[in-house]
Amino acid sequence: MNNTWGDVAQYDPVTWNWIIAIYLFMAGLSAGSLLIGLGLRWWSNTDDKSESAILKAAALIAPVAICIGLACLVFDLTKPFHFWLILINYNFESVMAIGVAVLLFYIPLTFAYALMVLRDELAQWKLGFLTPIATMLLPWRKPIELVMFVLALGVGAYTGFLLSAMNAYPMLNTAVLPALFLVSGLSAGAAANTLVALLMFNSNGHEPHMKTMHGMELPVVFAEMTFIFMLFCALYFKGGAAAMALASLTTGVWAVVFWVGVVAIGFGIPLLSMLMPAHSRHTKGAMVTVACASLAGVLALRHFIIYAGQSYIS
Amino acid sequence: MSQRYVIVHDENKCIGCQACSVACRSENNVPDGVSRLQVHIQGPFGEAPNLHFKYHRMSCQQCENAPCVTVCPTGAAYIGDDGIVSIKPEKCVGCMYCVAACPYKVRFMNPETKVADKCNFCKDTRLARGEQPACVDVCPTDALVFGDTNDNNSQVAKMLLQRANYQDSTHLGTKPRVYRIPTKKGGIVS
Ligand code: SF4
Ligand code: SF4
Numbered sequence: 001m002n003n004t005w006g007d008v009a010q011y012d013p014v015t016w017n018w019i020i021a022i023y024l025f026m027a028g029l030s031a032g033s034l035l036i037g038l039g040l041r042w043w044s045n046t047d048d049k050s051e052s053a054i055l056k057a058a059a060l061i062a063p064v065a066i067c068i069g070l071a072c073l074v075f076d077l078t079k080p081f082h083f084w085l086i087l088i089n090y091n092f093e094s095v096m097a098i099g100v101a102v103l104l105f106y107i108p109l110t111f112a113y114a115l116m117v118l119r120d121e122l123a124q125w126k127l128g129f130l131t132p133i134a135t136m137l138l139p140w141r142k143p144i145e146l147v148m149f150v151l152a153l154g155v156g157a158y159t160g161f162l163l164s165a166m167n168a169y170p171m172l173n174t175a176v177l178p179a180l181f182l183v184s185g186l187s188a189g190a191a192a193n194t195l196v197a198l199l200m201f202n203s204n205g206h207e208p209h210m211k212t213m214h215g216m217e218l219p220v221v222f223a224e225m226t227f228i229f230m231l232f233c234a235l236y237f238k239g240g241a242a243a244m245a246l247a248s249l250t251t252g253v254w255a256v257v258f259w260v261g262v263v264a265i266g267f268g269i270p271l272l273s274m275l276m277p278a279h280s281r282h283t284k285g286a287m288v289t290v291a292c293a294s295l296a297g298v299l300a301l302r303h304f305i306i307y308a309g310q311s312y313i314s
Numbered sequence: 315m316s317q318r319y320v321i322v323h324d325e326n327k328c329i330g331c332q333a334c335s336v337a338c339r340s341e342n343n344v345p346d347g348v349s350r351l352q353v354h355i356q357g358p359f360g361e362a363p364n365l366h367f368k369y370h371r372m373s374c375q376q377c378e379n380a381p382c383v384t385v386c387p388t389g390a391a392y393i394g395d396d397g398i399v400s401i402k403p404e405k406c407v408g409c410m411y412c413v414a415a416c417p418y419k420v421r422f423m424n425p426e427t428k429v430a431d432k433c434n435f436c437k438d439t440r441l442a443r444g445e446q447p448a449c450v451d452v453c454p455t456d457a458l459v460f461g462d463t464n465d466n467n468s469q470v471a472k473m474l475l476q477r478a479n480y481q482d483s484t485h486l487g488t489k490p491r492v493y494r495i496p497t498k499k500g501g502i503v504s
Contacts, residue, residue: 078408
């Protein structure tokens with residue numbers, strides 16, 4: 001029977017689509033790889049004047065990922081050519097406006113930092129004319145790193161707050177979401193750093209930095225799993241419409257994405273790889289496979305949260 | 315704010331004829347495929363021959379704590395001096411944050427203007443001329459009443475004092491200003 005009141009497509013609660021999921025992924029990846037790169041640099045505190053392959057990878061990924069993400073975001077606007085409106089009008093009650101303000105500082109800094117860290121590569125990439133700028137920026141390295149670290153924490157968490165601010169969606173409106181997005185950004189960042197360091201900066205996978213980073217993988221994966229578990233527990237205990245959202249784990253295509261993408265590929269492959277004998281685990285092929293699995297898992301998690309999260313409304 | 319405009323929908327008087335919806339579309343030039351206002355019909359309930367339906371108005375609830383206004387990054391979604399939640403088209407970038415955040419799912423992107431759109435009680439047209447919103451004027455059974463509850467002598471103020479009424483999803487703290495007078499006949503919606 002046709003209804004008499006007209007088209008109801010607009011009442012579909014799923015408003016934001018996969019493009020936003022990719023943006024959330026890219027923003028988390030950019031922040032995550034930078035946080036890891038900087039963390040390792042401070043932690044290991046080597047006197048070695050040459051930059052580590054991991055830091056080079058992070059310095060490259062940070063600006064590229066955030067720019068790809070923002071391009072997705074802008075072209076998903078219904079008025080993409082009016083995006084500048086969002087740069088001149090700020091409602092600081094809005095998480096999105098706060099995010100824009102943070103990115104406004106974060107993005108130029110990631111570019112400046114890439115120039116500094118990759119100053120020796122610039123000439124090879126036919127970007128030699130940028131070397132003087134890199135040299136000019138070098139004395140500011142310490143303060144830039146500090147500010148960038150704080151901003152990267154902000155970027156990583158803000159993508160979660162962006163969703164958790166919407167109180168009509170019980171799965172999104174939870175306190176752990178920003179923390180989950182931050183740690184899963186870290187795991188994506190570590191994976192991408194490994195990939196780029198191996199494939200672009202000729203890392204052999206056995207540098208001390210690489211080892212430290214792999215040492216962090218297990219705790220990060222456990223933190224991620226804990227936060228996901230807490231998220232679903234919160235829904236279960238809240239009951240009512242929130243508990244209905246648990247159906248997303250058992251029904252529909254997003255349940256498959258969760259169990260196959262997030263759990264089997266994203267957690268299973270990296271965890272199982274730790275059981276492999278050390279010599280085969282540290283081959284390039286194994287490391288690339290594991291890194292790709294982690295990235296795919298985080299991407300799947302963003303899609304699951306966006307779609308399943310919006311499908312249940314209270 | 316000196317005014318507090320509300321709409322009351324009497325679900326006993328409503329017959330689900332959609333005249334309000336059609337009037338709204340023509341008054342506000344709402345394109346096909348999207349709506350500022352619909353009346354959803356549920357049912358039938360009861361046993362033949364005594365069947366009855368439930369009528370549910372779907373339109374912006376004019377929340378006093380409007381999530382769409384809080385999330386809008388540019389301030390395009392705003393609450394005016396008259397308390398009415400509406401949109402400044404020239405500030406809207408079309409990020410759809412408000413559409414996602416509206417708990418009542420009554421906000422949409424206007425396919426022609428590319429700007430977020432929804433009911434604003436005909437603020438710029440009929441209200442500005444001192445008339446009632448189009449839906450209220452056209453309703454054949456007078457199921458809709460519009461007015462200012464800050465005016466104690468208004469029909470809406472008296473109605474809300476005297477008649478049992480409810481609002482949608484009050485648990486979200488939005489303080490909606492669309493009030494509904496429930497049908498006297500029951501019915502179980504599973
Ligand atoms: S019903 Fe939706 S569009 Fe209307 S004021 Fe409330 S949140 Fe905004
Ligand atoms: S779509 Fe327009 S009105 Fe809605 S939140 Fe974005 S800028 Fe504001």
